[in-house]
Amino acid sequence: MSSTHSTPTNVTTPSLSELEKTCWQQLDQSIHTHDSATAAFRNMTVATCTNRGADARIVVLRDVDVAHKYVWFHTDARTEKVLQLEEFPQAMLLFWNEQEQTQFRLTVETRLHTDDYLADEQWQKVHDGSVRLYLSEPMPGSVQEHPYPGFPDHINEGDINADDRAAARLNFAAIECRVLCMEYLKLSKQGQTRARFQYEPVSKMVWLAP
Numbered sequence: 441m442s443s444t445h446s447t448p449t450n451v452t453t454p455s456l457s458e459l460e461k462t463c464w465q466q467l468d469q470s471i472h473t474h475d476s477a478t479a480a481f482r483n484m485t486v487a488t489c490t491n492r493g494a495d496a497r498i499v500v501l502r503d504v505d506v507a508h509k510y511v512w513f514h515t516d517a518r519t520e521k522v523l524q525l526e527e528f529p530q531a532m533l534l535f536w537n538e539q540e541q542t543q544f545r546l547t548v549e550t551r552l553h554t555d556d557y558l559a560d561e562q563w564q565k566v567h568d569g570s571v572r573l574y575l576s577e578p579m580p581g582s583v584q585e586h587p588y589p590g591f592p593d594h595i596n597e598g599d600i601n602a603d604d605r606a607a608a609r610l611n612f613a614a615i616e617c618r619v620l621c622m623e624y625l626k627l628s629k630q631g632q633t634r635a636r637f638q639y640e641p642v643s644k645m646v647w648l649a650p
């Protein structure tokens with residue numbers, strides 16, 4: 441379709457493929473840095489489908505495979521989101537970078553890994569400080585009489601022994617997210633820029649009207 445609209449002349453517009461490459465670099469960089477601006481994409485919202493409608497929550501982006509278009513997050517295998525993803529493997533991952541004024545929406549197909557070599561590989565990346573996240577005695581999300589921190593009394597930060605690590609491993613799930621499509625949106629006073637990078641079922645990159 442022909443367009444009567446033009447790109448602002450004082451703005452250098454990257455090509456679709458340059459932009460796509462930059463998006464993946466930014467995702468990848470965010471897990472390898474402590475700089476808050478570069479790490480802006482480290483927290484993402486995972487939106488899931490359920491029998492009762494939609495659900496969503498924030499998780500930490502743990503791994504990015506730029507070459508094969510996969511991202512990973514970690515969770516307790518007993519959580520609600522795991523049950524939901526077992527039933528409805530498609531999910532949407534939502535990212536926002538305040539400084540760059542950029543949103544990414546990733547349509548993904550998930551696979552749960554709990555007791556295979558890929559789960560083991562991801563478990564190796566879990567530092568002692570995060571091991572206690574997998575040591576909740578009650579089921580995550582279960583009603584408690586009092587506030588419960590999510591781990592037993594004897595656990596303090598930096599005080600994890602081999603038994604704790606082995607117990608935590610039993611509750612650990614690594615979620616592989618195969619990216620089917622990435623949508624990019626950048627807000628700007630000059631005008632918004634929106635693009636879609638589709639990987640499956642066919643590879644296709646297009647600009648979109650915001």
Ligand SMILES: Cc1cc2nc3c(=O)[nH]c(=O)nc-3n(C[C@H](O)[C@H](O)[C@H](O)COP(=O)(O)O)c2cc1C
Binds near residue numbers: 500581
């Ligand atoms: C900044 C932030 C990071 C979080 N990271 C994770 C995470 O990496 N994995 C996880 O399972 N939950 C994480 N949570 C907790 C989830 O948002 C959620 O409360 C919990 O996983 C239970 O969700 P569910 O009942 O939908 O499974 C995080 C929460 C916040 C606020």
